Amino acid sequence: MxxxxxxxxxxxxxxxxxxxxxxxxxxxxxxxxxxxxxxxxxxxxxxxxxxxxxxxxxxxxxxxxxxxxxxxxxxxxxxxxxxxxxxxxxxxxxxxxxxxxxxxxxxxxxxxxxxxxxxxxxxxxxxxxxxxxxxxxxxxxxxxxxxxxxxxxxxxxxxxxxxxxxxxxxxxxxxxxxxxxxxxxxxxxxxxxxxxxxxxxxxxxxxxxxxxIKASKPKPESILYLNRNEIKEIKKTKLNREALKNARRWLLLGCELGQRGGDLLNINSDKIKTLKSGNRVIELVQQKTNKSVTIPILHKAEKILKKGIPNKISMQTFNLHIKDICKKAKIDSPTSGRKFLKKGGKRVSGTYPKWQLASSHICRRSYASNYYGEYPTPLLMSVTGHSTESQFLNYIGKSGHDQADQFFELYSKRKKNE
Known part of the structure; x- marks a missing residue:
């Protein structure tokens, strides 16, 4: 034919x-x-x-x-x-x-x-x-x-x-x-x-x-987030390129707003609202779940936004810059996870310097992990968009024992005040 x-x-x-x-x-x-x-x-x-x-x-x-x-x-x-x-x-x-x-x-x-x-x-x-x-x-x-x-x-x-x-x-x-x-x-x-x-x-x-048919739901290999000290190191690290400085502002802002990368990078001035109380919030609809969330702009986020919203950046570029920034800040503690290898195009499990595993998702998990225990969990969930407390706790790697320890800590503080 x-x-x-x-x-x-x-x-x-x-x-x-x-x-x-x-x-x-x-x-x-x-x-x-x-x-x-x-x-x-x-x-x-x-x-x-x-x-x-x-x-x-x-x-x-x-x-x-x-x-x-x-x-x-x-x-x-x-x-x-x-x-x-x-x-x-x-x-x-x-x-x-x-x-x-x-x-x-x-x-x-x-x-x-x-x-x-x-x-x-x-x-x-x-x-x-x-x-x-x-x-x-x-x-x-x-x-x-x-x-x-x-x-x-x-x-x-x-x-x-x-x-x-x-x-x-x-x-x-x-x-x-x-x-x-x-x-x-x-x-x-x-x-x-x-x-x-x-x-x-x-x-x-x-x-x-x-x-x-049984479909298990395994936990992530590691709970990857930036702790308070690592965020401080990122803040004070000297960066020469304006593109990296702009990406750092997005990264630091993301750690204070608790959103996924796509939602974070789509924030603009139209989404910033002022309440009757004078407090400012960001209102958006999360792309992945279609949930409406209201995000309080706390002090650290306000400091970043005083200079205006960071310049627009693509997700792909943001992920690359996050790794560069974390590398320069020496965020290199051995961390288990799956890393994409260009040769062969596969994700391989192993232990790598932490900066190599960092991506935009580290923002949301850093927010949830660092503020856990400081604010009521339901309030944090209203920002991150988690539907249940068990989902939220699993997301940050907390177990029933962690909750029990937190209960004893609060009990001790209350007992001292009696």
Whole structure:
């Protein structure tokens, strides 16, 4: 069969996170554009290479999935006979790639079908707060699951009824071979179980052993944060470059506001409000959970903001500068964690100088860890956005024994005052 001329490339339209990944398919008599249904953080997309930046295992998985989709579409085009090559044809090919069938009457028979149905109904589904619309992080989780299932199943489409403890264990072994972390593959298995349970509620056949799948939630390898002394060292470290000085202001501000990197770097003057009491706060909606939070601007944060909000900076640049700043400040205590190695493109567990593991997330955890015990936990949770006290305590690595010690400390102080 004569090979036809067809050119395909991927692109994103906006800088909104998450952004849909689109494809453009160009031939002699057509120029088609269609969404792939996959999503990505624009910060993680290479405009020049038209593909995800291969900085994490998840992004490499997404890149491989896009490459397979591209090959699938071009093969379908080359083998098409007397078909109208239009957006309807392209949409059907994309559906066939992800679902393994173009028969829309077969609902949730395959795992990829079940995931696609959940994504399609994202805006009309109730979330944990009883409101409609799933969070960006939840939709991203579905995309990560979809990418992995497509890679794992290859040409043998995985059925919902096949998902049982044995399959889950084989899936885990496969993810271990791909060097995914325990916390990550535990989350994937939990999501897979949830997707299949939802498909079962809609009438799909499920395994009688589906509920026997156990998805553990391991704690992080280490609780990485900057303590008060380390923050002082960062403050007084001499920096020659203006870019590093600006990043330091963001870093110090982040340790006083308790937000994730994306929310921190999106703070602007419009989000700063003055209460009737005269106190100033920052009001924002957290990107990951869609929660509205009100952040008191305490003394240390006010000092930083007196010079105005730091200059705009991208997440990627911020993460690089944080490492440079912490290195110059000699934040180098041996710390266990997972570090991304450029050679081989994998995250490897080990013990490294602390600065090598530092990233934007250190801001939120530093706030939670340093202020824990100084202010009531519910007040701190209202700033960080944690839903339960157990989540918050697990986040900063505190156990029941830590809480008991804190209780005795408060009791001793109270007894002295009696």
């Amino acid at each position: 004569t090979k036809k001329n067809g050119f395909l490339k991927f692109f994103i339209k906006t800088k909104k996170n998450p952004s849909a990944i689109y494809l453009r398919f160009i031939g002699k008599s057509f120029d088609l554009k269609k969404t792939t249904t996959l999503l990505i953080d624009p910060e993680k997309w290479s405009t020049s290479k038209r593909q995800p930046i291969n900085s994490t295992t998840e992004l490499r998985s997404l890149g491989q999935n896009l490459l397979k989709l591209k090959t699938f579409i071009i093969d379908a085009y080359n083998t098409s006979i007397n078909e109208d090559i239009d957006t309807i044809w392209l949409g059907n090919v994309i559906k066939t790639y992800f679902n393994g069938t173009s028969n829309t009457d077969v609902k949730s028979k395959y795992v990829v079908d079940a995931i696609a149905e959940l994504k399609a109904s994202a805006n009309t589904r109730k979330n944990n707060k009883g409101e409609y619309g799933l969070s960006k992080s939840r939709i991203t989780s579905y995309n990560n699951l979809l990418n992995l299932v497509v890679r794992y199943q290859e040409n043998n489409k995985l059925k919902v009824k096949e998902v049982d403890p044995t399959l889950a264990m084989n899936f885990i072994k496969w993810m271990q071979e791909q060097d995914y972390s325990k916390s990550y593959y535990s989350k994937i298995i939990s999501d897979l179980k949830m997707v299949c349970r939802e498909a079962g509620r809609k009438g799909a056949e499920t395994s009688p052993k589906l509920l026997d």
